[in-house]
Each structure stands twice: as C-alpha cells, then as structure tokens.
Amino acid sequence: MTHVPDIAPGRLAPEDYAKSFDDMAPPLNGRQAVIEASRCYFCYDAPCVDACPTGIDIPGFIRKIGTGNLKGSAVTILEQNIMGGMCARVCPTEILCEGSCVRNTAESKPVAIGALQRHATDWLFERDIQPFARQPASGRRVAVVGAGPAGLSCAHRLAQLGHEVTVFEAQEKAGGLNEYGLAAYKTPGGFAQREVDFILSIGGITVETGRQLGRDLFLEELRRDYDAVFLGLGHNAVNALGVEGEELSGVMNAVDFIAGLRQAGSLATVPVGRKVVVIGGGNTAIDAATQARLLGAEDVTLVYRRGPEAMSATLAEQEWAQTNGVRIKHWAMPRRLLGWQGAVKEVEFEYTRLDEAGRLAGTGETFTILADQVFKAIGQRFVPSPLTANALETLELVDGRIAVNEERETSVPGVYAGGDCTAGIDLTVSAVQHGKLAAHAIDARLRAVAAAA
Amino acid sequence: MADISSTFAGIRSPNPFWLASAPPTDKEVNVVRALKAGWGGVVWKTLGEGDPVVNVSSRYGAVSYNGTRIAGFNNIELITDRPLDVNLREIKSVKKQFPDRAIVVSLMVPCNEESWKTILAAVEDTEADGIELNFGCPHGMSERGMGSAVGQVPEYVEMVTRWCKQYSRMPVIVKLTPNITNILGPARAAVAGGADAVSLINTIQSIVSVDLDLMAPTPTVDGQGTHGGYCGPAVKPIAMRMVGDIARDRTCAGIPISGIGGVSTWRDAAEFMALGAGTVQVCTAAMHHGFRIVEDMIDGLSNWMDAKGYATLDDFRGLAVPNYVSWENLNLNYKIVARIDQDLCIKCGKCHIGCEDTSHQAIAHMKGADGLRRYEVIDDECVGCNLCMLACPVDGCITMQRMDVNQPKLTWKEHPNNPMRQKVPAEAAE
Numbered sequence: 001m002t003h004v005p006d007i008a009p010g011r012l013a014p015e016d017y018a019k020s021f022d023d024m025a026p027p028l029n030g031r032q033a034v035i036e037a038s039r040c041y042f043c044y045d046a047p048c049v050d051a052c053p054t055g056i057d058i059p060g061f062i063r064k065i066g067t068g069n070l071k072g073s074a075v076t077i078l079e080q081n082i083m084g085g086m087c088a089r090v091c092p093t094e095i096l097c098e099g100s101c102v103r104n105t106a107e108s109k110p111v112a113i114g115a116l117q118r119h120a121t122d123w124l125f126e127r128d129i130q131p132f133a134r135q136p137a138s139g140r141r142v143a144v145v146g147a148g149p150a151g152l153s154c155a156h157r158l159a160q161l162g163h164e165v166t167v168f169e170a171q172e173k174a175g176g177l178n179e180y181g182l183a184a185y186k187t188p189g190g191f192a193q194r195e196v197d198f199i200l201s202i203g204g205i206t207v208e209t210g211r212q213l214g215r216d217l218f219l220e221e222l223r224r225d226y227d228a229v230f231l232g233l234g235h236n237a238v239n240a241l242g243v244e245g246e247e248l249s250g251v252m253n254a255v256d257f258i259a260g261l262r263q264a265g266s267l268a269t270v271p272v273g274r275k276v277v278v279i280g281g282g283n284t285a286i287d288a289a290t291q292a293r294l295l296g297a298e299d300v301t302l303v304y305r306r307g308p309e310a311m312s313a314t315l316a317e318q319e320w321a322q323t324n325g326v327r328i329k330h331w332a333m334p335r336r337l338l339g340w341q342g343a344v345k346e347v348e349f350e351y352t353r354l355d356e357a358g359r360l361a362g363t364g365e366t367f368t369i370l371a372d373q374v375f376k377a378i379g380q381r382f383v384p385s386p387l388t389a390n391a392l393e394t395l396e397l398v399d400g401r402i403a404v405n406e407e408r409e410t411s412v413p414g415v416y417a418g419g420d421c422t423a424g425i426d427l428t429v430s431a432v433q434h435g436k437l438a439a440h441a442i443d444a445r446l447r448a449v450a451a452a453a
Numbered sequence: 454m455a456d457i458s459s460t461f462a463g464i465r466s467p468n469p470f471w472l473a474s475a476p477p478t479d480k481e482v483n484v485v486r487a488l489k490a491g492w493g494g495v496v497w498k499t500l501g502e503g504d505p506v507v508n509v510s511s512r513y514g515a516v517s518y519n520g521t522r523i524a525g526f527n528n529i530e531l532i533t534d535r536p537l538d539v540n541l542r543e544i545k546s547v548k549k550q551f552p553d554r555a556i557v558v559s560l561m562v563p564c565n566e567e568s569w570k571t572i573l574a575a576v577e578d579t580e581a582d583g584i585e586l587n588f589g590c591p592h593g594m595s596e597r598g599m600g601s602a603v604g605q606v607p608e609y610v611e612m613v614t615r616w617c618k619q620y621s622r623m624p625v626i627v628k629l630t631p632n633i634t635n636i637l638g639p640a641r642a643a644v645a646g647g648a649d650a651v652s653l654i655n656t657i658q659s660i661v662s663v664d665l666d667l668m669a670p671t672p673t674v675d676g677q678g679t680h681g682g683y684c685g686p687a688v689k690p691i692a693m694r695m696v697g698d699i700a701r702d703r704t705c706a707g708i709p710i711s712g713i714g715g716v717s718t719w720r721d722a723a724e725f726m727a728l729g730a731g732t733v734q735v736c737t738a739a740m741h742h743g744f745r746i747v748e749d750m751i752d753g754l755s756n757w758m759d760a761k762g763y764a765t766l767d768d769f770r771g772l773a774v775p776n777y778v779s780w781e782n783l784n785l786n787y788k789i790v791a792r793i794d795q796d797l798c799i800k801c802g803k804c805h806i807g808c809e810d811t812s813h814q815a816i817a818h819m820k821g822a823d824g825l826r827r828y829e830v831i832d833d834e835c836v837g838c839n840l841c842m843l844a845c846p847v848d849g850c851i852t853m854q855r856m857d858v859n860q861p862k863l864t865w866k867e868h869p870n871n872p873m874r875q876k877v878p879a880e881a882a883e
C-alpha cells in the first residue's frame with residue numbers, strides 16, 4: 001500500500017481563520033466587570049494572593065475596578081507583575097488564584113480573577129499609559145540574557161530602580177515564549193509585542209536581538225563588562241522520543257510547529273496534516289493538538305502515557321482541547337513510528353499501566369494510529385552549553401537546570417537566573433516573579449557595593 | 454389558604470398591596486394594567502387645583518450599590534401634570550370597572566378651606582373609596598405652601614384634616630412626611646383632626662449623587678440639579694421606624710396605618726404589618742420591575758401565613774409592636790457571643806478584620822505552615838455586637854450563642870451605673 005502524506009496549508013476558507021483563532025476568552029465589558037468585581041468579598045489575608053506566584057494584591061485591584069478606579073487597579077496589578085496583561089490571558093488560574101478563591105467552598109464558582117485582571121490591564125494599554133517612572137540613575141549596568149518573561153521582568157524592575165540594562169536575545173524578536181510559544185488564541189491581536197513595547201517604554205533598557213550567549217557573547221565577558229548578570233534562558237532543547245522512526249519526515253517538535261504558527265504572517269500558509277498525532281501531556285501537547293484542529297486537521301489524537309490527573313496541562317486545558325475536537329487517549333506510549341518512503345504513516349503505541357510498585361509499565365498490547373504528521377511534546381530541557389563555552393567558572397546545576405538560592409543568585413557571585421532555566425513550575429507568571437526577585441537582589445547587591453566603596 | 458383580604462379604615466380590598474400615589478397611578482391606562490395584574494388598590498397620583506403643574510425633563514436619580522440598580526431612588530417630579538377633569542373622569546371609570554378594588558384619591562391643594570371644600574365635592578362624585586392628603590411632597594410643592602410645608606406643621610395638619618372630615622363622607626388618610634424630627638407630632642395632629650388613617654412615609658429630601666463632571670446634583674436639568682425625594686429599598690428602615698413609633702403611641706390610639714417606603718416583596722410587607730401596618734403601598738419596586746411583582750407578593754404572603762398558621766392579616770398585624778421598646782427597657786444581663794462553624798467557614802477573614810480593626814479584637818487569625826487559615830472567637834473579648842455575623846458572607850456560618858444563664862433581667866432603669874435609677878424591688882425592700 002502506498003502512502004502519500006497529506007500535509008497542506010489552507011485547509012480552511014480564508015475568512016475562517018480569524019474566527020477559528022479568535023480570543024478563547026473574550027474580554028469582559030465594563031458592566032460585566034463591575035458585576036464580577038462585586039462578587040469579591042475583599043478577604044482579609046486573602047488566599048488568592050498567596051496563590052499568585054507574583055503576590056498581586058487581588059482584592060485590592062478588584063475593589064478598584066468596582067469603584068471605577070481602573071488606572072489604580074492596573075497599577076496595583078503591574079507593580080507586582082509587569083506581565084499582568086499576559087498572565088491574565090495565559091495563567092492556569094484554576095490551579096492558582098481562582099483555585100484558592102473562597103467562593104469555591106460554598107458555591108464552586110470563583111471570582112473570575114483572570115478576566116478582571118485583563119479588564120484592568122487592557123484599560124491601561126488602550127490608553128498607552130506608562131505608570132512607572134525610573135528612580136535616579138545609579139550609574140550601574142546590568143546584562144540580562146534572554147528576553148522572555150523572566151528576562152524582561154528583571155530588566156523592567158532594574159530599570160525602574162535606576163539601573164541601565166542591556167538585554168541580549170538570540171531570536172529576532174523579544175518576548176520569549178510569549179511571542180514564540182503561547183497558543184495563538186490566548187493572545188490574539190499582537191498582544192505579546194504590545195506588552196514588550198510597554199515594558200521597554202519605561203526607558204533604560206536596550207535590547208540586542210540576534211545575540212546568542214555561547215556563540216556571539218560569553219558569560220565571562222558579561223561578568224567583566226557589567227555589574228551583574230541575569231540569565232533568563234528558558235528551555236533550549238526538546239526531549240526526544242527515543243524510538244525507531246523519529247527521523248521520518250512529518251515528525252516534528254510541537255514547539256517548532258507552534259513557533260512557526262505564531263510567526264506565520266498568515267495562518268493560511270501553515271501546513272498541517274489531515275491526520276495528526278500528538279505525543280505528550282503538557283501545555284505544549286494540548287496547544288499543538290488544539291491549534292492543529294483549528295487549522296483544519298481532520299483527526300487529531302493526543303496520546304499520553306498516564307491518566308488525565310497526571311497530565312501537567314490542567315483539566316480546563318484538557319477540556320478546551322476536547323471541546324475543539326481533539327481526541328485524548330490515555331495510558332499508551334509510542335513504540336515506533338512507521339513510514340513509507342521516508343514519510344511517517346502511522347504510530348504504534350503500547351498500552352501502559354502502573355505495576356505493583358506504582359511504576360509505569362507497558363502491557364505488551366499494542367495498537368496503531370494513522371498519521372500524516374506527528375508532534376513530539378514530551379518535554380523541554382535546559383542544556384548548559386551556552387554557559388560553559390569559554391567559561392572559567394561553571395554554574396552549578398540541579399536536576400539539569402541552573403541552581404539558585406532564594407535570592408535567585410547562582411553559584412557564581414553576581415550571576416542570577418530565573419524562569420524555565422531554573423527549577424520550579426514552568427509558567428509565565430513564575431518566570432516574571434523570578435525576574436522581579438532577582439532584580440531586587442541585584443539592586444541590593446549593587447547598592448551594598450556602592451555603600452562599601 | 455390564608456385570607457389576605459383587607460379592610461382598612463373601612464376601605465375594602467382583596468389584598469393589602471396598594472400602589473402608592475405616584476407615576477404608576479397617574480393615568481387610567483396604568484391603573485387598569487395594575488389592577489389587572491392583581492394589585493389590591495391604588496392611591497391615585499396626587500390631584501391639585503387650577504392649571505396643571507409643569508414638570509422638568511430629567512426627573513429621576515438613583516443610588517446603585519455594588520452593581521445593584523436602584524437601591525435608592527429619587528425624583529423631582531411634582532403632583533399630576535394632567536388636567537383635573539381628565540383625572541376625575543378616569544378615576545370614575547376605573548372604579549366602575551373594578552368595584553372590588555380600593556381606589557383612593559390623593560389630594561394637595563393650597564391651605565385654605567374653600568380650596569379643599571371644592572375639590573372634595575368633585576372627588577366624592579367619582580365614587581372613589583377614600584382620599585389621601587398629601588402632606589409629604591418634599592420638593593416643588595412645599596415651596597408653594599403645600600405638601601411637606603403643611604405636613605411639617607402639626608397645627609396645619611390637624612386643621613386640614615378637620616376640613617376634610619367636615620366636607621366629605623369619604624375616609625380620610627393623612628400621608629405623613631418623614632422630613633421632620635419627630636413623626637409623632639404630625640401623626641397625633643392627624644388623629645386629633647379626626648383622620649381615619651395615616652400613611653407613611655412620603656419621600657425623604659435628598660441629593661442622590663453629584664455628577665463630578667458637570668459638578669451638579671443629579672438628576673441634572675441643563676447643568677443644574679435640585680434636591681428631590683428619596684424612596685426605594687434604602688428608605689425602608691427609616692419608614693418602619695416611623696410606622697413602629699406611631700403603632701406603639703398611646704395618643705395615636707391604634708389609628709390604621711398604611712406602610713410605605715421601600716416595599717418590594719411580601720416579606721417587606723409582612724415586616725411593616727408586624728409593626729402595625731394594615732396595608733402597604735408600593736411605588737419604586739413597581740417602577741423598577743413592572744406590575745407583575747404583585748403576583749409573588751400575594752402568593753408569598755399567603756404561603757408564609759399558611760406556614761405560620763395565620764388565617765387572616767389581623768392574626769399577625771402588630772405582633773412586633775409590644776417588642777419594639779425603648780432602649781432603657783432592654784435586658785443588660787443578656788449576653789451572647791459569636792460562634793464560628795468551622796465546617797462552613799470559607800476563610801475570607803472578614804469577621805477577623807472587622808472585629809480587629811474596628812471592634813473588640815475578639816477573633817483570632819491563625820495560619821498553619823500549610824497556609825490553612827483558621828478564625829476563632831475569643832469568648833472573653835467578644836461583646837456580642839453581631840458585626841462578624843453580619844459581615845460573614847456565608848449564611849449560618851457565624852451565629853450568636855446565648856451565654857447568660859439564670860440571670861434576672863436588668864435594665865438601665867435599675868442599673869447601678871444609672872444615676873437616676875429606680876430601685877429594683879429586692880433592693881427597695883432592704
């Protein structure tokens with residue numbers, strides 16, 4: 001039997017793309033926002049604040065929406081989380097702030113904190129207001145590597161505290177995964193770049209794109225030329241399946257598919273298979289599968305080796321994919337990819353279960369799924385090679401990522417790190433918090449040095 | 454099924470829910486719609502003499518609270534702006550169509566005998582069931598020596614009431630203004646003048662909001678505003694206090710009371726009636742939601758009466774009056790403390806912060822290493838003020854538990870700290 005892989009762009013009518021990738025959660029209007037704001041009890045020692053990695057004063061900003069003080073509300077959000085706009089769109093709120101809202105207890109319906117946060121920050125963005133001013137110049141210079149959420153958050157806070165910041169970014173555009181990774185329907189309308197522009201408009205930050213650490217510049221130079229260094233490198237490698245047939249055409253990393261989609265001038269030019277198989281259980285898998293469906297793929301099957309509760313994508317994310325017609329199959333792992341004339345044709349899976357010791361094990365039974373295209377999404381990794389090139393001192397790692405202390409300082413004094421390249425849960429909001437904490441630690445360090453001198 | 458028919462100052466209606474004199478009762482078309490919807494009666498929008506008044510455009514303002522529209526309502530309208538003969542003709546027609554409903558006519562004419570005599574005869578001709586004297590309108594009319602300008606002077610109230618009793622066989626209801634320090638002044642004057650009933654409250658003088666762009670009180674008329682009359686749910690507590698004061702006043706001698714002010718539901722009506730009202734009148738709730746709210750009022754009152762075993766309105770009317778006492782009669786030995794049901798507690802911390810910041814530091818805030826919060830009442834500090842119970846968003850989570858046992862009642866009148874105390878019997882015997 002022959003197999004002609006059916007991977008093609010333009011599966012939808014041209015006018016249907018915009019509809020397909022429209023805002024997954026349309027913004028609240030003013031009236032809806034006031035009504036929703038009135039549901040907040042304005043708790044004392046509110047659990048939602050503890051649950052927000054950046055510690056936004058949630059009851060405080062919601063109260064301000066209720067009184068019509070939208071500028072004050074936005075500032076309350078942004079002073080803790082400069083990416084409060086993006087976080088309002090992409091945070092898995094059901095496991096963060098909204099998950100701990102006291103309204104869950106009695107009525108199983110939290111205050112829509114994310115939507116309210118978006119309402120307030122949108123208000124500010126629509127008016128192009130830059131509410132933050134810089135403190136008097138300190139005369140200190142800090143290098144930030146990586147213009148993702150961690151790097152930009154760090155840069156903004158440092159600039160605010162009066163320091164001069166240079167951000168080195170390997171890609172063409174700043175934003176990190178906000179620009180190259182997050183699902184298109186979570187951040188339509190070019191919001192990622194608008195937010196970057198907003199962050200940079202505080203002044204004192206120079207972004208040098210197309211500059212890669214370990215190739216165009218080296219950690220030793222940065223340490224020599226700057227008063228401190230922050231590393232916000234994110235993940236820089238993708239885990240391989242490690243099975244036969246991985247090299248077949250039509251098999252690709254989900255993150256690359258998504259990056260291509262996010263950067264495509266027109267979604268109608270993005271090729272997608274008629275039958276798509278996605279392997280993995282995180283956000284990346286969910287987003288790749290859902291966006292493949294939205295591009296017009298006929299059958300999209302996401303296969304995960306454990307049960308739904310073990311997926312790192314939240315239940316809400318899983319439901320979102322299913323609502324969009326993605327079939328999710330649990331308890332199966334890939335055994336090999338079968339091809340025809342160099343192109344993938346089907347994937348063979350083996351059923352899995354937990355053995356007596358609670359370890360994942362194959363059952364020996366297999367099944368196959370036809371596929372024109374296969375996306376690998378079993379995790380990203382950090383590889384330290386950019387740091388080790390020409391290095392005198394090497395940074396310590398834990399579990400393959402850069403080790404930091406509570407102040408986010410690495411084992412090398414004056415070098416700080418945060419975001420996905422360090423340990424912890426990989427979320428935009430966590431990266432922002434890391435950058436903010438590091439900025440304050442760097443500021444304290446520079447001021448201590450200045451005082452001693 | 455409870456019998457909710459009412460006889461009020463001799464005026465019969467199938468239920469005690471009347472529409473108050475206001476826009477809902479200004480025209481035959483409105484009133485017919487209301488009576489078809491089931492209202493027990495109406496007090497026709499206030500009639501005056503001579504050329505009709507002229508109203509401004511932009512007439513109402515409101516207080517919206519936390520997303521709730523029209524928690525309080527205000528207006529700067531005057532009495533009816535339609536010709537007297539048209540109103541009288543329509544009243545007559547309505548009464549003919551709905552003989553079983555209470556049709557009461559509200560009146561406001563200048564404070565001279567002749568004016569009242571003339572209009573009373575004209576109203577009598579409509580075969581309406583009674584008249585209500587509008588001594589309450591707080592704006593527009595009082596500047597002309599009518600409305601609350603009369604209602605605030607007990608002597609005038611008595612005089613006009615007497616004229617009406619003299620020149621008419623219709624029952625006379627005197628509508629009282631709340632814009633006065635002590636409601637008993639005009640109420641007793643009405644009784645002295647021979648009134649068959651009183652109704653209250655009319656609206657309260659108010660500025661509902663200031664437009665911070667126009668820098669003028671709302672509703673604004675071409676950039677300016679005036680004070681208006683406040684009504685709606687927000688005024689119910691004020692109205693009930695005044696109703697209660699009249700109900701328990703010996704001089705007022707059990708005069709029938711029509712309760713008005715913020716009545717929106719059967720429950721509001723039941724509360725007014727427990728404080729002595731025979732009927733209730735509604736304006737704002739009807740203007741906000743339309744006439745069909747009366748369905749639930751009828752149904753809800755009768756179901757509640759069935760559940761409580763009250764067969765007629767008289768069975769529960771005034772039952773709360775003996776328990777409405779002055780402060781000095783309250784038992785100072787009564788002691789309650791707050792109890793938090795930990796299973797219902799949602800950890801919002803509102804009880805703690807209210808008590809901690811503004812009351813008696815009687816609720817401890819504890820937080821485990823796991824981040825779990827717990828709020829506990831410190832019995833010795835709690836004065837039993839109810840603040841936490843009122844602030845708690847969960848019904849039944851905070852309750853007040855009685856702590857005094859076997860203590861005799863002690864009121865301020867006998868309290869040792871009272872320099873003017875009366876001796877308690879035991880002490881006196883010493």
Ligand SMILES: Cc1cc2nc3c(=O)[nH]c(=O)nc-3n(C[C@H](O)[C@H](O)[C@H](O)COP(=O)(O)OP(=O)(O)OC[C@H]3O[C@@H](n4cnc5c(N)ncnc54)[C@H](O)[C@@H]3O)c2cc1C
Pocket residue numbers: 090091092145146147148149150151168169170171174175176177178181182183186211212213214232233234235236255258283284287386418419420421425426427428429431
């Ligand atoms: C497909 C996908 C969907 C996701 N969806 C969500 C979501 O819905 N909600 C959520 O909260 N999180 C989501 N995440 C996770 C989130 O995007 C990341 O946790 C977050 O972006 C981490 O920020 P960061 O700054 O550490 O890294 P990144 O965003 O990866 O930014 C790192 C930056 O450093 C640059 N860089 C890397 N190496 C070098 C070098 N050697 N020299 C110079 N520059 C370099 C990169 O180009 C990049 O711009 C998702 C992730 C993926 C992959």
Ligand SMILES: Cc1cc2nc3c(=O)[nH]c(=O)nc-3n(C[C@H](O)[C@H](O)[C@H](O)COP(=O)(O)O)c2cc1C
Pocket residue numbers: 473474475476498499526527528530531532533559587589590628654655656684685686688713714715716734735736737738
């Ligand atoms: C727009 C408006 C016009 C009113 N006009 C009169 C009136 O002409 N005569 C009168 O006695 N009361 C008038 N009132 C007062 C009402 O009859 C009633 O006493 C008051 O609104 C309180 O009741 P509520 O809270 O149910 O509205 C008016 C009230 C409103 C809102």
Ligand code: SF4
Pocket residue numbers: 790791807808812813814815816830834835836837838839840841842
């Ligand atoms: S009843 Fe009053 S004093 Fe007692 S705990 Fe509650 S708020 Fe505090």
